[in-house]
Amino acid sequence: MAFVVTAAVVLPLTVASAGQVGDVGEALVPGVLRHGDAKDPSAAPSDSLLGLGLATAARCGPQLSSPAGVEAQTCVLTQGADTWARTYYRNATGSSLDAELSLMGPRGRTVRTRCETGADDEPATCETPRERGRGGLDDYTAVAEFAERGSEGRLLLRSGSNSDDKEGG
Numbered sequence: 220m221a222f223v224v225t226a227a228v229v230l231p232l233t234v235a236s237a238g239q240v241g242d243v244g245e246a247l248v249p250g251v252l253r254h255g256d257a258k259d260p261s262a263a264p265s266d267s268l269l270g271l272g273l274a275t276a277a278r279c280g281p282q283l284s285s286p287a288g289v290e291a292q293t294c295v296l297t298q299g300a301d302t303w304a305r306t307y308y309r310n311a312t313g314s315s316l317d318a319e320l321s322l323m324g325p326r327g328r329t330v331r332t333r334c335e336t337g338a339d340d341e342p343a344t345c346e347t348p349r350e351r352g353r354g355g356l357d358d359y360t361a362v363a364e365f366a367e368r369g370s371e372g373r374l375l376l377r378s379g380s381n382s383d384d385k386e387g388g
Contacts, residue, residue, distance in 0.1 A: 276296065279293065289311070303347050362380070
């Protein structure tokens, strides 16, 4: 009986002090968790589960960098019935870039967003609008493209939500 009482007290404290799973080794993806995101500020109190927020699932491609100085990682995210794309990037080129983020979904549905990129070398994000999901996470693909400014701008980096990890990472 003493073991059950001890476990009932210690286990919640251990889980609470363990920190956010998924933060380690994700330099461009702060706070995105594979199975749940308790830090999501957009989750309204009425949308929360036990006060922790709705679970957010993410499928992210690899972190990429270009010789020109652009780094990015692109993800497809779902939370509740919503699906959207997000790219985490850093622009160290010294000038603003043209950037576009596309979310491609089932039945040929595509949502495109222009991303405002500054020349300040600070980590930033860009998202497509959230929409009601029309399939599972694996039914969507996100692609971010970063190019020099202007109609003749050279493509510097293309980052996608596809992953080499066949185990679902």
